[in-house]
Amino acid sequence: MATEQELQSLFNKLDRDQDGKVSINELFLSPGLSAIISSETNTSSPQELLVNYDSDKDGSITFEELKEAVEKANNLT
């Protein structure tokens, strides 16, 4: 499991327009980084990540949502 710092740095790289949220388009723009997110969250695609963990359904993942996703994924395994 990635540390919170590693996650934060991943998140910042994915958030290209730096609005504090990673949209599905930003996930598709960085397939390498998305793959790491997928493996950390036990999802197979950006769509699945959004469906399962976009708690407020705004179509983007905030750092809080990402952290929660990683925590849930690691509790399940």
Ligand SMILES: [Ca+2]
């Ligand atoms: Ca963004």
Ligand SMILES: [Ca+2]
């Ligand atoms: Ca969201």
